[in-house]
Amino acid sequence: MKNKQELCLLPVLVVACLVSKMGGSPLSSPILIGPDKAYLNSKVVFQCRSPGSPPPITYELLKDGNHLVATSNDLQDDQSATFSLKISVTSEGSYHCRVTAGGNTGLSGTVLLQVVIPVSGTMVTSDPNPPILYEGSRLVLSCDVTRGSHLSYTWFYNRQEVTSSPTSPLTPLLLWPVGNTLVVERVTAKHAGNYSCMAGTRIKTNSRFSSSGEVTVRVKAYLSVPQISFTISKEGSSYRGNVTCRSSRGTPPVTFYLFLDDKEMGSDVAMESLVAWFPVAIVPGRDMGVVQCRVESDAQRLTSKPLTLEVVPVGGSPKVDVEYLYRADSKMAAARLQCLLSLGTFPFFSWSLNGSILLHPSEGVSSHPSHALADEGRTLLLTEITLEDTGYYRCRARNSYDVTSAWVESEPVLVQVTEVSMTTLEVIAIVFCCFLMLTLAGGVACVMRMLNRQRGIVASSEQRGRERAANERRFSEHFCIIPDPLPLTDITTRPLRSQ
Numbered sequence: 001m002k003n004k005q006e007l008c009l010l011p012v013l014v015v016a017c018l019v020s021k022m023g024g025s026p027l028s029s030p031i032l033i034g035p036d037k038a039y040l041n042s043k044v045v046f047q048c049r050s051p052g053s054p055p056p057i058t059y060e061l062l063k064d065g066n067h068l069v070a071t072s073n074d075l076q077d078d079q080s081a082t083f084s085l086k087i088s089v090t091s092e093g094s095y096h097c098r099v100t101a102g103g104n105t106g107l108s109g110t111v112l113l114q115v116v117i118p119v120s121g122t123m124v125t126s127d128p129n130p131p132i133l134y135e136g137s138r139l140v141l142s143c144d145v146t147r148g149s150h151l152s153y154t155w156f157y158n159r160q161e162v163t164s165s166p167t168s169p170l171t172p173l174l175l176w177p178v179g180n181t182l183v184v185e186r187v188t189a190k191h192a193g194n195y196s197c198m199a200g201t202r203i204k205t206n207s208r209f210s211s212s213g214e215v216t217v218r219v220k221a222y223l224s225v226p227q228i229s230f231t232i233s234k235e236g237s238s239y240r241g242n243v244t245c246r247s248s249r250g251t252p253p254v255t256f257y258l259f260l261d262d263k264e265m266g267s268d269v270a271m272e273s274l275v276a277w278f279p280v281a282i283v284p285g286r287d288m289g290v291v292q293c294r295v296e297s298d299a300q301r302l303t304s305k306p307l308t309l310e311v312v313p314v315g316g317s318p319k320v321d322v323e324y325l326y327r328a329d330s331k332m333a334a335a336r337l338q339c340l341l342s343l344g345t346f347p348f349f350s351w352s353l354n355g356s357i358l359l360h361p362s363e364g365v366s367s368h369p370s371h372a373l374a375d376e377g378r379t380l381l382l383t384e385i386t387l388e389d390t391g392y393y394r395c396r397a398r399n400s401y402d403v404t405s406a407w408v409e410s411e412p413v414l415v416q417v418t419e420v421s422m423t424t425l426e427v428i429a430i431v432f433c434c435f436l437m438l439t440l441a442g443g444v445a446c447v448m449r450m451l452n453r454q455r456g457i458v459a460s461s462e463q464r465g466r467e468r469a470a471n472e473r474r475f476s477e478h479f480c481i482i483p484d485p486l487p488l489t490d491i492t493t494r495p496l497r498s499q
C-alpha cells in the first residue's frame with residue numbers, strides 16, 4: 001500500500017525537479033538575428049537580444065555547438081549586442097548566442113549561415129564540341145563557372161531569355177533547362193542559333209551575376225539523293241553538254257562526283273550551294289554513255305539515278321491534241337492544245353493560228369492576252385476563250401539548242417469555239433428528252449425481246465421434232481448416229497484419241 005503511494009508521487013517529483021532547475025535561469029530566451037547567406041569576404045552582423053535581463057549581461061556568439069566566436073559585455077542598458085563578422089570559407093555553420101546575467105544563463109535558437117562564393121568566369125560548353133551537329137542528334141549545353149556557389153541559371157537564345165512561357169523562344173522545341181544544362185534531345189534546324197547563359201546568386205538586394213559569351217550552334221541537314229540532269233548548247237559547229245547534279249536538302253560543304261559509265265570523270269566541292277556542274281562531250285543522235293552523280297558529306301554518300309547521255313534530235317511529225325474545258329453552266333471556258341512530239345530531247349515549240357505565228361512569251365508580248373504557254377511551250381492554253389479564237393492551230397518544233405535546225409510542223413487542227421450557252425432550263429429539257437428517249441428505246445427493246453423469245457420457243461420445239469424424225473430415218477438407213485449437239489466445253493475437254 002505504501003509502495004503504491006510512492007509510485008503515484010513519482011511523476012509529481014519529476015515535474016517539481018524540472019521546475020526548480022528552470023528556476024535557476026530566470027532569463028527569458030535570448031533571440032539571435034543574423035543572415036542565412038553571406039558572400040565570401042563580406043561583412044555580416046549578428047544581433048543577440050535578451051529583453052528584460054538586468055545588466056551587466058555577457059553575450060557570447062557560439063558556432064556549431066560550443067565554439068566561441070565572440071564575446072560582448074553589454075554595459076549599456078539596450079539589452080542587445082551586435083557581432084560583426086568577416087566571412088571566410090570556415091564561417092559556414094550554425095550560430096547561437098548565450099546570454100549570462102546575474103549568474104543565470106540563456107541560449108538562443110540557431111541561425112544557419114551559408115557562405116556563398118560569388119560567381120565568376122561563366123561560359124557555355126557544349127556536347128558535341130564544337131556545337132555543329134546533324135538534325136536529330138542530342139545537344140547538351142552546360143553553363144560552367146570557374147568560381148561560384150548557390151547559383152541559379154538563365155539561358156538566352158539569340159539574346160532572348162528561354163523560359164517555360166509560351167512566348168519564349170524555342171518553347172515548342174522541347175528544350176529543357178536541367179541544373180546548369182540545357183538539353184535538346186533531337187535538334188532540328190530551328191535550334192540553330194546563338195546561345196548564352198547567365199549564372200548568379202541573389203541575396204536579398206545584393207545580386208551577383210556573370211554572363212557567358214555566345215556559342216553558335218549549327219545544325220546540319222542530312223543530304224537528299226542528288227538529282228541528275230543535263231543540257232546541251234551549240235558553240236560554233238560543236239556541241240557542249242552540261243550535267244547538273246543537285247541535292248535539294250543538306251548542309252554544305254559537300255563534294256559532288258560525276259561518273260560516266262562507272263568511271264569517275266570529275267569532282268567538285270560545293271562550298272555554299274548544293275549543286276555542281278560538269279562539262280561533258282555530247283553529239284546529238286549518239287548515245288554517249290550513262291552518267292551518274294554522287295554526293296558526299298562527312299556523314300553520307302548518296303548516288304543519283306543513272307541517266308543516259310543521249311540527245312535525240314527533234315523529228316517525226318507532231319500532232320495537236322485539243323481538249324475543251326467547260327464551265328459549270330456548260331459554256332466553253334478554255335481549250336488546252338498539246339503538241340505531241342514523238343522525237344526530240346530538247347524541243348523548242350512554237351504555235352500558229354491561221355498561219356500566223358503566235359508569239360512565244362519569251363519573245364515578247366503576245367497579241368492574244370488570253371494565250372498562255374505551259375510545259376515549256378508544249379501546251380497552249382486558250383483561256384477566256386472567245387469566238388475570235390476560232391481557227392486552225394498548228395504547232396511546230398525544232399531543237400532548242402540549235403537555232404539553225406529545221407522545224408517539224410503539225411497538221412492544222414480546227415478549234416471551234418461555240419458560244420451557245422445553254423441555260424439551266426434548256427439543260428433540264430435536254431436531259432428530260434434524253435430520258436424519255438431512253439425509256440422509249442428500252443420499252444421497244446423489251447417488247448422485241450419478248451417477241452423473239454416466244455418465236456424461239458416455238459422454233460426450237462419444231463426443230464427438235466424435225467430432228468427426231470431425221471434421226472429415226474438415219475437409223476433405219478444404217479447410217480452413223482449423229483449425237484445431239486454437244487456443249488462447247490464438252491468438246492474441248494474431251495481427250496483426243498489418235499486412231
Ligand SMILES: *[C@@H]1O[C@H](CO)[C@@H](O)[C@H](O)[C@H]1NC(C)=O
Pocket residue numbers: 158193194214216
Ligand atoms: C550569332 O552570332 C554570330 C556571330 O556573333 C552573328 O553573325 C549572327 O548574326 C548571330 N545570329 C543570330 C541569329 O543572332
Ligand SMILES: *[C@@H]1O[C@H](CO)[C@@H](O)[C@H](O)[C@H]1NC(C)=O
Pocket residue numbers: 242277278279
Ligand atoms: C552549266 O550550266 C550552269 C547553269 O546554267 C552554268 O552556271 C555553268 O557555267 C555551265 N557550265 C558549263 C561547263 O557550261
Ligand SMILES: *[C@@H]1O[C@H](CO)[C@@H](O)[C@H](O)[C@H]1NC(C)=O
Pocket residue numbers: 353354388389390391392
Ligand atoms: C481563222 O480562219 C477561220 C476559217 O477561215 C476563220 O473562221 C477564223 O475567224 C480565223 N481566225 C482568226 C483569228 O483569224
